[in-house]
Amino acid sequence: MLKPYIENINKIKSEISSIGEEISHANKISLSALKENDLSMLKDVNLSLKQLSTKSNDIDKLIVKTLALYSPEAKDLREMVSFLKITNELIRAAAYSKTFAKNFRKSFSEDLNSEAILEYAIPLLKSSNLALQTAIEMVLEDDEKIIEQKFNKVLVEDSKTDDLYAMVEKNILKLITKKIELSKDYFEVLSSLRKLEKISGRAASIANLLVFAEVGGDLENV
Template sequence: MRTDHIVRSFAQELQRLANLVTQMGGVAEAQVDAAVKAVARRDVGLAAQVMQADQRIDAYERDIDAETIRLLALRQPLAQDLREIVSALKISSDLERIGDYASNIAKRSLALAQVPVVRPAVAIPRMGKLVEQIMKDVLDAYTERDVAKAIAAWERDEDLDDLYTSLFREVLTYMMEDPRNITPCTHLLFMAKNLERIGDHATNIAETIHFLVVGAPLRGERPKSDGSSFAVVSPESDDKGAGHAA
C-alpha cells in the first residue's frame, strides 16, 4: 500500500509540474498577442503592460526550476518520468525567452508609436498571427501529448521564415526610398526578427514534445527558409526613384 501511495504521489507531482508549464505557456502566448496588438494599435499603455508582465513569466521559470530540482533529487526518476521532468525544464526555458522577445517587441512599439506610420508595419500583425498559431499548436500538443500536432507546428516555421524574408526586403526598399523611413523601419526589422525567433523557440518546444512522447530526438533537418542574410536591395533608376528588391 505504501508503494502505491508513493507512485500516486509522484504522479500528482508530475502533473503539477506539467500544469505549471501549461500555465506559463498561456502567459507567454498572451504576452505575444498583446505585444503584436500594441504595435498594430500604436497602444503605448498596452505595450507598458506587456513589459511589466514579463516578470510573471520569469517567476514561473523559477518555480519550475525549483520543482524540477526537487523532483530529481528526491524521486530519482527514470525513463518516461525523467523525460517529463527534463522536458518541463527545457520548455520553460524556451517560454522564458519567448516572453523576453514579446517584451522587446512591446518596447520597440513605444518608439514606433512616436513616428509616422510606414506601410511595412502591416506585416507585423500578419507575422504575429502565424507565430501565435504555431505557439497555440505546440502548447496544445504538450497538453495532449500529441506528436503529430507538434510536428505539424514544427513544419510551419518555414512559412514564418518566408514572411520574415519578404518583410526584410520590403523594409530595406522603404529605407532606400526615403531616409525618413529609416527609424521606423529599423524598429520594424527588430520586431520582425523577434517574432522569427519566437517561432524558433516554438519549434524547439515541438522537438522537446517529440522527445517527451517518443523518447528519441525528432529526425530530419529543421525546416528553415530565412533568406534575409542573402537579401540585397539595389537602387533602380526610374521615374519614381523607387528601390528594387533583388
C-alpha cells in the first residue's frame, strides 16, 4: 500500500480516537461528580459540540479525499465507510454526555432520594463509559483477535447499561409513588440517565462498524 495512503489512515484513526478520548474524559468527570456526590463538578464538563463537529467534518473530508485519491480495495473501502459513520456516532455520544451533565445537575435537588438514585446511576455511568472507551480502543487496533475480544467487551457493557437503567428506572418509579409532588424532578433525572444508556448504544454501533471493517458483513445491520 502507498505510504501517503497509510499516513492518511493513521491520521484518520488518531483523530477519531482523539474525539473519543475527549468524550470519555468528560464522562470521567461526571463519574467523579456522582461518586463524590458533588454535582457542582458537572460544571467542569465543557464539551464543545461545535468544535467536535468541526473536527469530525475535517476527518470526513480527509476520508473522502483518501477515497478519491487511492481507490482502496474491499477491506480498506469497508474501513473508510465505517470511519465515515463512526464520526457521526461520536458526535451523538458527545451530545448525550453533555446533555447528561447539564440536565442531571439541574434536575437533582436535596429533596430527592440521592442514595436510591446513585446506587445504580454510578455503575450505569461507569459501564456506559467503559463501553465507549473500549470501542475507541478498537479504532487503533489491527489484531483481529483483539478486536473481537474488545467487541465482545463492548457488548457486555452495553447489556449492563440496559440492565442498570432498568433498575434505576424501577427505583425512581417507586420513589415517585411515595412523593408524587417530586415526580417532575424524578422524571427529569430519569431522562438524563437515559442519555447514559444511549452513549453505550453508540459505543456498540461503533464496535459493530469496526468489526464490519475488519471482516465484512451486512452494513444495514450495523
